[in-house]
Amino acid sequence: MELLQYPNPTLFRKCADVAVGDLASIELAHEMAAKLYEWNGIGLAAPQVGILKKIAVIDLREEPRVLYVLINPRITWRSVEVEESNEGCLSLPLLRETIFRHKTITLEYLDENFSPKVIQRAEGLLSFCIQHEIDHLNGHLFIDHMSKLARARVVQKFKKLREESVLPNTKAVSHENGAQ
Numbered sequence: 107m108e109l110l111q112y113p114n115p116t117l118f119r120k121c122a123d124v125a126v127g128d129l130a131s132i133e134l135a136h137e138m139a140a141k142l143y144e145w146n147g148i149g150l151a152a153p154q155v156g157i158l159k160k161i162a163v164i165d166l167r168e169e170p171r172v173l174y175v176l177i178n179p180r181i182t183w184r185s186v187e188v189e190e191s192n193e194g195c196l197s198l199p200l201l202r203e204t205i206f207r208h209k210t211i212t213l214e215y216l217d218e219n220f221s222p223k224v225i226q227r228a229e230g231l232l233s234f235c236i237q238h239e240i241d242h243l244n245g246h247l248f249i250d251h252m253s254k255l256a257r258a259r260v261v262q263k264f265k266k267l268r269e270e271s272v273l274p275n276t277k278a279v280s281h282e283n284g285a286q
């Protein structure tokens with residue numbers, strides 16, 4: 107399982123639903139969780155490891171620790187109110203940018219036993235991280251929330267970092283950065 111980085115075209119493709127009962131997808135989710143910890147991220151979506159299925163894993167590393175395995179996640183309600191979210195992405199290492207996201211959301215998904223679950227009125231980091239991962243499943247990156255000009259500036263910055271080879275390997279991306 108390899109981490110795909112911008113501008114890998116797989117990151118811009120939409121994911122397909124997981125078939126209920128597809129145990130291979132659950133196995134995949136567990137492998138993704140292992141990678142999430144190895145890479146010190148707080149969230150990882152399947153396209154980031156080259157798989158176009160609606161699977162994401164989240165562990166915000168807050169107490170009490172919770173690992174969310176999200177199969178076919180769907181935001182069913184979003185607040186009109188938005189809030190600033192300062193984000194990083196494992197697929198765009200070293201970048202941190204502030205964007206606006208819905209403040210509060212309700213999420214429906216299947217857990218690793220294919221049981222329907224609901225997260226009601228998620229706020230703060232959980233809300234932002236869920237929105238970030240669902241963006242990935244729809245072929246979007248967090249920088250897509252920026253203005254055209256700001257996005258272009260950020261992409262330039264990323265390319266420069268990469269050319270200068272100052273990009274760390276993924277292990278060096280600390281979860282202090284909250285990469286998702």
Ligand SMILES: [Zn+2]
Binds near residue numbers: 194195197238242285
């Ligand atoms: Zn990301």
